[in-house]
Amino acid sequence: xxxxxxxxxxxxxxxxxxxxxxxxxxxxxxxxxxxxxxxxxxxxxxxxxxxxxxxxxxxxxxxxxxxxxxxxxxxxxxxxxxxxxxxxxxxxxxxxxxxxxxxxxxxxxxxxxxxxxxxxxxxxxxxxxxxxxxxxxxxxxxxxxxxxxxxxxxxxxxxxxxxxxxxxxxxxxxxxxxxxxxxxxxxxxxxxxxxxxxxxxxxxxxxxxxxxxxxxxxxxxxxxxxxxxxxxxxxxxxxxxxxxxxxxxxxxxxxxxxxxxxxxxxxxxxxxxxxxxxxxxxxxxxxxxxxxxxxxxxxxxxxxxx
Amino acid sequence: xxxxxxxxxxxxxxxxxxxxxxxxxxxxxxxxxxxxxxxxxxxxxxxxxxxxxxxxxxxxxxxxxxxxxxxxxxxxxxxxxxxxxxxxxxxxxxxxxxxxxxxxxxxxxxxxxxxxxxxxxxxxxxxxxxxxxxxxxxxxxxxxxxxxxxxxx
Numbered sequence: 001x002x003x004x005x006x007x008x009x010x011x012x013x014x015x016x017x018x019x020x021x022x023x024x025x026x027x028x029x030x031x032x033x034x035x036x037x038x039x040x041x042x043x044x045x046x047x048x049x050x051x052x053x054x055x056x057x058x059x060x061x062x063x064x065x066x067x068x069x070x071x072x073x074x075x076x077x078x079x080x081x082x083x084x085x086x087x088x089x090x091x092x093x094x095x096x097x098x099x100x101x102x103x104x105x106x107x108x109x110x111x112x113x114x115x116x117x118x119x120x121x122x123x124x125x126x127x128x129x130x131x132x133x134x135x136x137x138x139x140x141x142x143x144x145x146x147x148x149x150x151x152x153x154x155x156x157x158x159x160x161x162x163x164x165x166x167x168x169x170x171x172x173x174x175x176x177x178x179x180x181x182x183x184x185x186x187x188x189x190x191x192x193x194x195x196x197x198x199x200x201x202x203x204x205x206x207x208x209x210x211x212x213x214x215x216x217x218x219x220x221x222x223x224x225x226x227x228x229x230x231x232x233x234x235x236x237x238x239x240x241x242x243x244x245x246x247x248x249x250x251x252x253x254x255x256x257x258x259x260x261x262x263x264x265x266x267x268x269x270x271x272x273x274x275x276x277x278x279x280x281x282x283x284x285x286x287x288x289x290x291x292x293x294x295x296x297x298x299x300x301x302x303x304x305x306x
Numbered sequence: 307x308x309x310x311x312x313x314x315x316x317x318x319x320x321x322x323x324x325x326x327x328x329x330x331x332x333x334x335x336x337x338x339x340x341x342x343x344x345x346x347x348x349x350x351x352x353x354x355x356x357x358x359x360x361x362x363x364x365x366x367x368x369x370x371x372x373x374x375x376x377x378x379x380x381x382x383x384x385x386x387x388x389x390x391x392x393x394x395x396x397x398x399x400x401x402x403x404x405x406x407x408x409x410x411x412x413x414x415x416x417x418x419x420x421x422x423x424x425x426x427x428x429x430x431x432x433x434x435x436x437x438x439x440x441x442x443x444x445x446x447x448x449x450x451x452x453x454x455x456x457x458x459x
Contacts (some may be wrong), residue, residue, distance in 0.1 A: 019326040050349045115438025
């Protein structure tokens, strides 16, 4: 990938990128095998086209995925899970009755991304591959225990969502690979998952975002399993494993949840930027872990009320 | 390495020759002289460049022209038919929903998409549908009122 040294003061017009529009997954993977190093994959374009317009990237080719119908699948699996094709839009997720009813945390995360026009074109796969640490879906997907399916010509592999992010905007996807689908497991009995976002203005990215998923033991009080995803809390989306350890196997009392929230605030590593300081983000991680837990626990009884 | 494209804009087929990575907003404004669509932030923050793609509001500054081939593009110019304005355009004029006017085309197209899906929205639904369109004159009250007025008619 050619990097442009002086993004805002270049003298020469950047060479146009050639556009390739494969209509099947096999064709897309063949094009990636051929051009992967110098090409960029164009999903919904709501992040990449900003970078291109600013001259921050100058790919030789754009491989547009709009023509590949199989990447737009959104369907329940036979065991009650969910398969989301990489090109399913945020608008489709937020308005899908299936997602709203069975995976409300994912619908909630999709519904708070940017603005309606961005959600019409922006895709779940594109959001994950952009690997912005303040994106909303990663926290919800970590709490849901989701995997991503990554294909290359001749094979594919699966990765838990929390392992997809190597560093700031650096997904663990090689140049000849394509994220093709997101697989969400079926909700366990006595489980609930929520995603809450904290931001100052409606269209902002998350100052912090918390996904919280809990499964109760048969006694209805002990935490059998828990998954906590954080965004806005480091250089990547992350899973708060120390906070989870505070809860797993313990009764889900207010005191215990408060201790887990403190653990999450301690183990994360937020950045300071113009939006918020590291200190403030940690404080908000603590508050929003508690709040997301409350919403998730309310959902265990079957209700979707937030 | 310019490329020939056929776009369907406001019901008419238009042929243009442009860079393969040309943005829709640039083709609309520079090649087709449809300057009702406004360019402001160029990064999907402000909504001034909103157009409809198969009836859906999208940012033309975050859309490649080449990917809109075969889809119906509607710009603000397309809302006036045979000299008769869309009820939304009339309502914005009547109710003072226009101040400097720069956000107005995007506002009206986002509102058009809303009313096509939801002819009688609540105020909250109007505000949510317009959340991607910023007004730098900060006159949102009249804008929301204009949309609700058009919805009543």
